[in-house]
Amino acid sequence: MAKDIEAGTASAAAEASAKEEMLSFCNNATLRKAARRLGKLYDGVVEPSGLKATQVTLLTQIYDLGSPTMADLAKSLVMDLSATRHSLEPLIRDRLVRLRVDPEDRRVKRVMLTPTGAAKFKQAIALWRQAQDRLEHALGSTRAANLRSELKFLASEEFNDAF
Amino acid sequence: MAKDIEAGTASAAAEASAKEEMLSFCNNATLRKAARRLGKLYDGVVEPSGLKATQVTLLTQIYDLGSPTMADLAKSLVMDLSATRHSLEPLIRDRLVRLRVDPEDRRVKRVMLTPTGAAKFKQAIALWRQAQDRLEHALGSTRAANLRSELKFLASEEFNDAF
DNA sequence: CTGATATAGTGGCATATGCCAGTATAATTG
């Protein structure tokens, strides 16, 4: 019964009222909440392409980098190599992306868009721009640019090392 | 062969150089990259507790809210109800958290910390504070506070509706 | 050249998160 409820709250009740919901101050929790919210909004906008916002990100990065190696792609996305691989699977299965061994170094696999993938990418990018525009409107260009700047710093190696 | 590589790059090559890596401007991608980076840093700091940063967040929110219903917990975390349920599973399995039907309304399940969970929570919170401190140091209190503020707005219903 | 070491990915397992269909329980309405 109430035993479980008391367990954590009784002894620390005083502190709790003093610090008023700790979670409000957790940078990580706040960042994740924002990511879930924005992710869903972007997902909704790019949905007509049949892709998730994360997948549009993958296609865009592959496009931007040329035909990056798995490692390059992962690094540019601040993502685990293995996670990158797993994330690509649905796109490979749907023939939007393809892997090819680099003849120069047979350990390396290069990631590339198929013609289908390139077409899908263009369609998705048009939708993506709408999402970007909506955010600029909702937040204002200045705040948006500043926020991106701060987030870019958080994502950087420099911040990683400074932490 | 090179057919795939050309596919997407040939026609849009000119634009590409003009807009210089579109992904750099994607608010959603930047947010996720920052989340992955910070998540890993927080994970590392709270690791001695045996919990992931996301799990510390869950415990904290359960603690902060008292013994919230699943729906309340989900909403406060800007998370899907089902996702919340799934996220709780490892914590329930490890007996840190427990669910109980609300006698007032048998549809409702209240989430609560077990004594073990409350203890683990206190241990984790001490570590969490270190992570928070490290971020304040790395980013500066002002920037940190401002960033949290902007992220909180992104996570809000208000922003959701304005988008 | 050969063995030791470094580099690049793969696969399996686990958590994080979301959507949707289905179930249970409550509230509303005729």
Place this chain on the structure above:
DNA sequence: CAATTATACTGGCATATGCCACTATATCAG
């Protein structure tokens, strides 16, 4: 009160992401 509708979850399936052990390939030391 019975039928309808709304609410609160649960479970299954799918993607997102990370860690670790293992394999393949390249590099380097002797």
